[in-house]
Amino acid sequence: MARYLSRKLMIYIFTFFVAVTIDWLIPRLMPGNPVDIMVSRMALRADVAEVMRSYYLRAFQLDLPLWQQYLNFWAALLRGDLGISIWLFPQPVLSVIARAVPYDLFLLVPAILLSWILGNQIGAMAARVRWLDNTILPLGYILTATPYMWLALLLAWALGHVVKIFPIAGAYSFNIRPHLSWLFIKDLLWHWFLPFLSLFLVMFGGWAIGMRNMIIYELEAEYSRYLGSLGASQRLIRRYAFRNAILPQITGLALQLGAIVAGAVATEIAFAYPGTGYLILQAVQNQDYFLLQGCFLFIITGVLLANFVIDIIYTLVDPRTRLGMVGE
Amino acid sequence: MGSRSELLYFAWRNVKLRIGLGILLVFTLAALIGPYFAHHDPNAYVGPPGYPPSAEYWLGTTTFGQDVYSQFVHGLRSTFVVGLLGGGIGTILGVCIGLLAGYRGGWVDEILNMFTNIILILPTLAVLIIIAAYLTVRGIVVESIFIGCTSWPWAARAIRAQTFSLRVREFVDLARMSGRGTLKIMLTEIAPNMMSYLFMVFILQFGGAILNAATLDFIGLGPTQGVSLGLMLNNAVLWAALQLGMWWWLIPPGAAITAIVGALYVMNVGLDEIFNPKLREL
Amino acid sequence: MALRVENLRIYYRTLHGYVHAVEGATFSVRDGEIMGLAGESGCGKTTLGHSLVYMKPPMIYMEGKVFLDGQELPIWDMRRMNEFRWRLVSIIPQYAMNALNPTRRIGHLIADLLAERGLSYKHVLPELKRRLDLVQLSPEVLDRYPFELSGGMRQRMVMVISTLLNPSLLIADEITSALDVSTQKAVCEMIIEFRNRGFVRSTIFITHDMSILYQIADTVLVMYAGQLVEKAPVEEIFRSPRHPYTRMLIAALPRVGARQRTERLRGIPGSPPRLLDPPPGCRFRDRCPVAFERCTETPPFVEVEPGHFVACWREI
Numbered sequence: 001m002a003r004y005l006s007r008k009l010m011i012y013i014f015t016f017f018v019a020v021t022i023d024w025l026i027p028r029l030m031p032g033n034p035v036d037i038m039v040s041r042m043a044l045r046a047d048v049a050e051v052m053r054s055y056y057l058r059a060f061q062l063d064l065p066l067w068q069q070y071l072n073f074w075a076a077l078l079r080g081d082l083g084i085s086i087w088l089f090p091q092p093v094l095s096v097i098a099r100a101v102p103y104d105l106f107l108l109v110p111a112i113l114l115s116w117i118l119g120n121q122i123g124a125m126a127a128r129v130r131w132l133d134n135t136i137l138p139l140g141y142i143l144t145a146t147p148y149m150w151l152a153l154l155l156a157w158a159l160g161h162v163v164k165i166f167p168i169a170g171a172y173s174f175n176i177r178p179h180l181s182w183l184f185i186k187d188l189l190w191h192w193f194l195p196f197l198s199l200f201l202v203m204f205g206g207w208a209i210g211m212r213n214m215i216i217y218e219l220e221a222e223y224s225r226y227l228g229s230l231g232a233s234q235r236l237i238r239r240y241a242f243r244n245a246i247l248p249q250i251t252g253l254a255l256q257l258g259a260i261v262a263g264a265v266a267t268e269i270a271f272a273y274p275g276t277g278y279l280i281l282q283a284v285q286n287q288d289y290f291l292l293q294g295c296f297l298f299i300i301t302g303v304l305l306a307n308f309v310i311d312i313i314y315t316l317v318d319p320r321t322r323l324g325m326v327g328e
Numbered sequence: 329m330g331s332r333s334e335l336l337y338f339a340w341r342n343v344k345l346r347i348g349l350g351i352l353l354v355f356t357l358a359a360l361i362g363p364y365f366a367h368h369d370p371n372a373y374v375g376p377p378g379y380p381p382s383a384e385y386w387l388g389t390t391t392f393g394q395d396v397y398s399q400f401v402h403g404l405r406s407t408f409v410v411g412l413l414g415g416g417i418g419t420i421l422g423v424c425i426g427l428l429a430g431y432r433g434g435w436v437d438e439i440l441n442m443f444t445n446i447i448l449i450l451p452t453l454a455v456l457i458i459i460a461a462y463l464t465v466r467g468i469v470v471e472s473i474f475i476g477c478t479s480w481p482w483a484a485r486a487i488r489a490q491t492f493s494l495r496v497r498e499f500v501d502l503a504r505m506s507g508r509g510t511l512k513i514m515l516t517e518i519a520p521n522m523m524s525y526l527f528m529v530f531i532l533q534f535g536g537a538i539l540n541a542a543t544l545d546f547i548g549l550g551p552t553q554g555v556s557l558g559l560m561l562n563n564a565v566l567w568a569a570l571q572l573g574m575w576w577w578l579i580p581p582g583a584a585i586t587a588i589v590g591a592l593y594v595m596n597v598g599l600d601e602i603f604n605p606k607l608r609e610l
Numbered sequence: 611m612a613l614r615v616e617n618l619r620i621y622y623r624t625l626h627g628y629v630h631a632v633e634g635a636t637f638s639v640r641d642g643e644i645m646g647l648a649g650e651s652g653c654g655k656t657t658l659g660h661s662l663v664y665m666k667p668p669m670i671y672m673e674g675k676v677f678l679d680g681q682e683l684p685i686w687d688m689r690r691m692n693e694f695r696w697r698l699v700s701i702i703p704q705y706a707m708n709a710l711n712p713t714r715r716i717g718h719l720i721a722d723l724l725a726e727r728g729l730s731y732k733h734v735l736p737e738l739k740r741r742l743d744l745v746q747l748s749p750e751v752l753d754r755y756p757f758e759l760s761g762g763m764r765q766r767m768v769m770v771i772s773t774l775l776n777p778s779l780l781i782a783d784e785i786t787s788a789l790d791v792s793t794q795k796a797v798c799e800m801i802i803e804f805r806n807r808g809f810v811r812s813t814i815f816i817t818h819d820m821s822i823l824y825q826i827a828d829t830v831l832v833m834y835a836g837q838l839v840e841k842a843p844v845e846e847i848f849r850s851p852r853h854p855y856t857r858m859l860i861a862a863l864p865r866v867g868a869r870q871r872t873e874r875l876r877g878i879p880g881s882p883p884r885l886l887d888p889p890p891g892c893r894f895r896d897r898c899p900v901a902f903e904r905c906t907e908t909p910p911f912v913e914v915e916p917g918h919f920v921a922c923w924r925e926i
Contacts, residue, residue, distance in 0.1 A: 150582025231695030
């Protein structure tokens with residue numbers, strides 16, 4: 001178990017290393033002087049442009065040899081210095097992102113967990129209830145094929161514009177200042193619901209289909225057949241099949257994290273929900289490269305951490321990895 | 329019954345494949361022929377702003393008076409281009425890396441596998457965002473190449489596993505004993521035996537590339553010139569189509585993506601049933 | 611008569627039609643008898659064995675009756691059969707090495723199975739440990755996961771589990787085919803030991819390997835292409851086989867007692883007919899050196915000597 005986890009951890013650390021290197025390399029790979037390009041693309045007042053320019057020059061340190069630029073980049077990163085946002089000049093990128101993180105978690109954690117749990121339950125049920133199978137399967141395929149942002153827009157249009165039940169933008173109403181009160185929490189949840197729902201639905205389709213197929217595969221496995229031969233009840237056979245089918249679904253969750261994050265980014269943009277996705281949109285529109293790079297690092301770190309957490313859970317659930325019988 | 333005609337027989341009988349192919353065909357035709365029926369340049373400001381569907385503007389106009397129908401059929405074209413190109417590159421990379429790792433084994437496999445795992449964990453979209461943001465001029469082709477270059481890992485893993493099981497088979501041994509080179513064996517002995525599998529990988533890569541491109545375009549990192557379905561959605565959101573209730577601008581692009589990708593998935597399930605006799609419904 | 615099977619017909623449903631896997635099987639197995647069930651692969655012997663325990667689609671029941679210890683087994687009824695499985699009729703499957711749920715400790719698995727029948731694991735534990743000892747497994751395997759055991763250990767574990775409730779009939783399906791010679795011998799001895807100690811009353815031992823039957827079986831039933839061909843006491847079937855197919859089968863063995871490993875019999879020219887909607891009559895007739903016109907009718911399975919049954923028009 002320790003060997004398995006330390007091996008995984010090594011891969012994650014290495015991946016982080018690769019990600020940071022990409023983050024450093026991309027602007028330097030592009031043709032021309034990145035500082036000039038960035039400053040010229042910003043529609044800034046002349047005085048601000050000059051401040052930005054000198055700041056960028058210091059940040060990029062293009063006069064230093066490459067290896068030194070690289071080391072300094074790491075040093076700044078480890079100090080938590082991700083640069084300064086242009087969109088929200090002169091706030092540091094780190095604090096801009098830190099403000100967005102709670103919204104990301106608030107949206108993603110419930111959507112991922114609930115869709116995963118319910119998707120698995122319903123998928124397992126579909127494997128044995130015919131009418132459910134006939135509804136869930138086509139529905140699931142449609143949902144997984146739906147681009148996240150489009151479902152978000154569709155829901156916003158239907159439930160926010162045609163039938164005016166839910167608000168279609170923001171995390172809370174403009175006229176309320178964030179504070180701890182029942183009124184604010186209600187407003188928060190009210191704004192949260194549609195983005196949550198659209199994320200939930202797309203993911204749910206995928207999990208339900210995955211579970212249904214896995215369960216059918218497990219029910220055909222030889223151990224299921226043997227249980228049947230010994231007169232075990234369908235309940236017991238299904239219970240075992242479910243337990244075994246859940247394992248690849250856990251791995252699947254880890255593999256899907258990248259796509260889920262992409263979906264969350266798109267959903268937040270569609271609803272103008274102030275998480276990292278919304279920051280990315282603003283960064284793109286305002287040519288705010290530091291913010292964009294900060295978001296990139298933040299997403300990578302988050303995905304790697306989540307991967308590691310899932311790995312730990314997996315080793316606890318699967319005796320084969322727990323007892324170190326399987327290499328990977 | 330020969331195995332080829334039997335396959336065709338099952339292919340024809342398979343409802344999922346027929347539905348998937350049918351939908352795909354409709355959209356392919358729309359992408360190929362549709363633009364010839366468009367009277368307006370997709371990006372030109374031609375009509376009254378925010379006008380609902382009518383005889384003149386079949387799918388209405390945007391906030392700026394652009395013809396939504398024209399954008400839609402041209403956008404379909406770029407969607408297919410991205411799917412074919414991005415999916416194709418992803419498949420080829422995945423196949424090459426998977427075949428090599430699976431066939432050679434040993435340290436080649438170790439290194440390639442490590443590489444595959446790293447790219448697999450990296451969130452594709454985040455990487456695409458950071459690359460796209462620094463490109464001053466972006467076209468559909470460049471976008472497809474980048475998408476293809478980041479989407480191959482799962483395909484490589486799947487192909488690697490298949491290759492592992494194939495390389496110990498007799499006919500491969502025979503080829504090796506008769507002194508044929510690695511490349512030749514991979515291309516002439518192993519790859520043909522995975523043809524059905526490769527085809528299914530391509531279909532999934534095709535769908536994945538379309539979804540990735542749509543998300544990227546939606547964020548505003550799509551092609552700087554031209555039209556795409558994702559870009560349409562991006563503009564619709566930026567210019568308050570939602571608040572103004574301009575459903576004709578919001579709904580068609582996403583519906584088309586959903587239908588195309590969904591059709592691909594359903595086709596894939598159908599093909600799986602055809603190629604794996606075990607799954608054929610009795 | 612521990613087991614009596616009457617006119618059992620089991621088909622498989624496929625897209626192209628019905629595969630006639632077991633056609634009108636009528637035979638019986640005495641108390642304490644170990645009956646070898648032999649034939650080439652695909653002759654329906656495994657189908658016959660499985661149909662007595664666990665009929666899963668696409669296997670379908672067409673007709674016939676099965677009596678065990680005087681009561682009729684509802685083999686066509688998946689649910690009602692549960693009551694009889696394991697307790698009265700049990701199976702050691704061919705896939706015994708993969709038959710245990712990989713993510714459940716073996717002891718837990720047994721406890722789960724027992725609990726479904728209202729039996730307490732604690733109660734059974736002492737006997738379970740005695741039997742584990744008999745097959746040379748230490749009691750601590752009960753705290754193990756299946757993947758922690760070797761293939762041979764897993765198979766012995768399955769042998770113990772399958773026979774734990776002392777079934778009247780045990781079906782052992784090709785349990786020696788994947789093993790080396792010395793392990794084969796040990797497994798055969800365990801099957802005999804199980805019978806001698808009364809863990810199981812009667813056994814149907816399915817194999818394609820005739821020479822193993824010589825060591826273990828009391829009687830041998832030979833099948834060909836879904837039909838019963840011949841049944842006789844083991845000595846008799848090796849000494850004086852009556853059916854042309856059995857004769858060729860015995861003759862194909864290098865010598866009695868030696869092992870025949872090849873699945874397909876090289877000694878007999880031709881190959882078995884396809885079982886997809888086959889024509890009536892003896893299915894061996896196309897390969898049979900002594901076939902004549904009458905063979906287009908299905909020969910009955912008749913007793914030509916006490917305990918010796920043959921389905922061949924030449925022998926009636």
